[in-house]
Amino acid sequence: MEVREIKTLLVLMRDYGLVELEIEDKKGKVRLVRGGARASIDEADAPSVRVATPIKMATRHVEATTEDGAKAAGKIDLEPNQKLIESPMVGTFYRAASPDAAPFVEEGSSIRKGQPLCIIEAMKMMNEIESPAAGRVIRILAENGNPIEYGQPLMIIEVA
């Protein structure tokens, strides 16, 4: 596995708050553990993404954006002037109005109240998610094109 690929995995881990990530494919197997890990890693606390293991009861066999997204929010401490943008519906997350359009916002973008931040597509209908306040986009938590559940954290914004 190349360093570039490992870097992508590390970004994935950071974005979804993973502590441990193990991937096995025909090229090989890699296991990454983030520094500062606790003495005991509880299975319910830090789900690791495994490929091709039997499905066990009471362990969520998760797609990266569902449980992990929610867990990431649990690990994120919001500053007093920060707000979490959560999805009001089930659907697919898109950063832009169409594949060749520019994303509505980037990390660091200034935003107005009511400005579209992203789209959740449900049943072929594009629903714009508007910013509840003026301010700045701090972090984008969801990944373009990924399935999103109700209440899933999408972005952190800083309120002006």
Added chain:
Amino acid sequence: MFKKLLVANRGTIAIRIIRACRELGISTVAVFSTADKDALHVRMADESVCIGPPAAEDSYLNIPAILSAATTFGADAVHPGYGFLSENGDFAEACQRSGLNFVGPRARHIRLMGDKPRARRIMKRAGVPVLPGSEGTGVTELREAQIDAKRLGYPVLIKAAAGGGGKGMRIVRDANELARLFSLAQGESEASFSSRKMYLEKYLERARHVEFQILADNNRNAIHLGERDCSIQRRHQKVIEETPCPILTARLRDKMGKAAVRAADVVGYSNVGTVEFLLAPGGEFYFIEMNTRIQVEHGVTEMVTGVDLVKESIRMAMGQPLALKQRQVTFTGASMEFRIYAEDPERGIPSPGVVSNHHTPGGLGVRVETALYDGYRVPVQYDPLIAKLIVHAETRAEVIARAKAALREYVIDGIKTNIPLHLKILHDPDFNRGEVSTDFLRRYEPPPVEARPAVAPVSKAS
């Protein structure tokens, strides 16, 4: 073969569907409201999707959210379970339009049977005996109800034309009660089913509620899998169901079974369904309605026939032909289901809370269907049915003995349940003799909930 099935339900039936899918090798997606994030069905499914806030209308009844979850997460089939959207023709149609396989009958069957007066008309034309009642499309005005009631003769039963589940139903014993009860029932119907359409039926005293399980493939091959006697009801909600019906002879079973299959045939029914009859003390039977879904009490039929009804509903939805011929259906022994509700048995009101010391009974012929676990918080927003105890044995007397032992073993602390009521019923002499009818439970009716006085009563000077 379905690859991924979305379970559009929660609780006991969601567990049941997930189990059947596991056996069939179909992967599962559970949907849940935020109130159900710790629910068992969410943990058991291969994937889970939060679809909304606690209120049922924003989650389990939210058609766009469920369809979005199904298409976004790549499901190719949806199982509606019972309750919620299972008898919603719009939902069935919407699934079909979105390219999702709906595990159930066609949307048109759901709509047809959901219109009770229309179902009655069709059955009457098909030669299936129907209870005397309102003609045509039903009644909306009190004046029309009064005409019908006079023609039928009291007592009569007011029912919601778009209804089910005991809502919008009232027994009327004389003309004086009719006005008040008609508007009460109509109000309930409007709230529950968004419809003011009602109809009347002659009320049969001491009748038994006997329903027949239907199974049909997509090629109009239908069979029945025997009856269930559901006479033990409280406010038209079933509490205990059993098979066989203690007073049914083989001849009458055959006659009623054929009528049930004719009811299914006449509309070209497919998948699972239940034809409900009222059995009068004299042995006459009348069609009441048809339920176009898998029912809560399907388990008792499974115990005596050995047929897995949920797996069959999925197989039929996958287009497989019915493998069983009517003559191959056999019945072994007897079975009873005891619905366990999270309710205060003294006052008959729901009892939510956190479950502790959870222990389910076991052994031969003892089956528990539940989504409870130790530490689970029973939510307030949903139906208080938290478990089903299904007992099977060779004879009815043995089922009763086995059920008594099982209920004594069953421990659910932290909330109140109606287990004590079940034990009372099991010791009741009439119940043991099989002499029950739909008014049986009146004898164990808790006292009405009293309103507390706003001001403490002033003591009188002596």
